Amino acid sequence: MxxxxxxxxxxxxxxxxxxxxxxxxxxxxxxxxxxxxxxxxxxxxxxxxxxxxxxxxxxxxxxxxxxxxxxxxxxxxxxxxxxxxxxxxxxxxRKSRILRKAPGAAPIPQVVAANVDVLGVVISADQSLDLQIVERYLVIAEGGGACPVVIVNKSDLGGAASTRDQLMQRGISCPIAVISAKNGEGLSEISRLFGAGDTLAVTGPSGVGKSTLVNRLLGEESLATGSVTQDGSGRHTTIRRELLVVDHGVVIDTPGLREVQIWDSMGLEKVFYEISAASRNCKFADCTHRGEPGCSVLSEVDGGQIDINRLSSYLSLWEEISILEREIDEYQRSQRRRRDGKRT
Ligand SMILES: Nc1nc2c(ncn2[C@@H]2O[C@H](COP(=O)(O)OP(=O)(O)OP(=O)(O)O)[C@@H](O)[C@H]2O)c(=O)[nH]1
Ligand SMILES: [Mg+2]
Missing domain, CATH: 2.40.50.140 (Nucleic acid-binding proteins)
Structure with missing residues (x-):
């Protein structure tokens, strides 16, 4: 700037x-x-x-x-x-915050970006789709109070229609935009999803074209972009989070993430809406959907209304959060012990 x-x-x-x-x-x-x-x-x-x-x-x-x-x-x-x-x-x-567990051993949160209206989860049409990773990003967006959008980039390389079909078949309920940041195809879809004065942050793996998209929205090559390796993964070209003013709003570019660990369970119910709806009819209020009698979620899986892969994605995120909560507890106790030790 x-x-x-x-x-x-x-x-x-x-x-x-x-x-x-x-x-x-x-x-x-x-x-x-x-x-x-x-x-x-x-x-x-x-x-x-x-x-x-x-x-x-x-x-x-x-x-x-x-x-x-x-x-x-x-x-x-x-x-x-x-x-x-x-x-x-x-x-x-803040009106919203994109939170994740900070990289490293200590279980502490990191604010990736604040006051974000729309979080664009960018994926590349020419790479194999990892639906669990997409769901993880959506949980982070919903949990932080931002509206998620999946942006399928590099439509010029083919494979975008099939990626969109897979996302829809999985039951991803947020808007999906198919674009090519390189040739501008579908850019109007992005402008439609992020209203005047809104802040759009882009996140996703390295090499999917986040900075190329931001440059396109800016109308100039302000940010460095990088090549991708043969397997399609990026080289972590962007090394800092940066906010830029574009024509009708604000965009935040972020470095490609090697790992994205969720910090809390806030967005789970919204992203896995069909599981949370079914769980209200489970016999036990604290049903874990792993085999208890009267589990409405499992009976909907049996009946084909709930996709088993969605349930396993949901359960593995819950498991991750339970482990993280125990780590936070232990970490906070050790911090207190250290502080008390210093005082005596
Ligand atoms: N064919 C094609 N290539 C694209 C498109 N968008 C970006 N690329 C290329 O993909 C490569 C990576 O783009 P970047 O914008 O640097 O990707 P990034 O997501 O910002 O990557 P990191 O900063 O490492 O996280 C560059 O060579 C871009 O030219 C697109 O729509 N089509
Ligand atoms: Mg970048």
Whole structure:
């Protein structure tokens, strides 16, 4: 992004979702456009700034999700804290957040992007389709309060119709857009799915064409794009999350993910709507759908109304969440022990 000022509206601000906060004379409201190791980049009506966390915000943060993420609206000082960088003093409440388990051993959450209206799960028409991975991304979108869209890219290489059929047969209920970011086919579908002023974030494996799509929406080759290997996988060209203003809204590009671990069960019921509907008729309220008597889900699987593959995807995500919850519990206890040990 160049150094010129950007209006709040162009950055996706909507009075319908956010109340304008009170600002002191030397404070400003901006949106986080880039997050990197050393700090942040912000854009707003006063211009584009590099920023770091203000000491008070750092001290008051009790959870990794309290820190700013790309897409956040933040209040910052206009006075530089260290020659040129501004200090971020507060993060406004989010209307949505794309959360995953942070990479690494510690069970802590990571905000991939904030205030996202539509999460585009990008897949490539020329690669074999992993429906469980798509469902995993949809759970993350729904759980965080964003509307998911599956974007089947590279339609020019063939295979898009069959990919769309497989998604529909599986019972994926969100919109599916078939596009070619390379030649522009289907781009109007994307514009239709993401309304004026909305924020669209794109996620998915490396090499599926996320940055190519963002460049196409921007109308210029702003982001680097990379080649793919013979097996169709990407080379992790994009290394940071970045927010850009496009014609009728805002787009967030993200690096291709090697792993995407869900953080909570919030989106499961929506994505697996047929299983949650059937489970209301199970004999036991805490039925696990693994063989209890009176299980309505299993009887619908037997009757052919529920796809067995959907059930196994749902159960494996539940299993993953149960394991994660135990790890979080253990991690929090060990953190408390460490803190108590330091005090004595
Ligand atoms: N044939 C074809 N190739 C495309 C299309 N979109 C992207 N590509 C190519 O796919 C390769 C990877 O594209 P990128 O946009 O870098 O993919 P990415 O998803 O951003 O990858 P990471 O940044 O590594 O996560 C590049 O060589 C693009 O030119 C498309 O619609 N059709
Ligand atoms: Mg990229």
């Amino acid at each position: 160049n150094n010129s000022a950007v209006s709040l509206e162009d950055l996706g601000w909507s009075p319908a979702h956010f109340a304008l906060p009170h600002l002191d004379a030397n404070q400003c409201l901006s949106r986080v456009t880039v997050e990197h190791r050393g700090g942040y980049e912000l854009a707003g009506p006063e211009g584009v700034f590099e920023a770091v966390l203000d000491g008070l915000l750092r001290e008051s943060a009790t959870n990794p999700t309290d820190y700013p993420a790309v897409g956040d609206w933040v209040i910052h000082s206009m006075d530089p804290v260290d020659h040129h960088r501004r200090g971020i003093q507060a993060v406004l409440p």
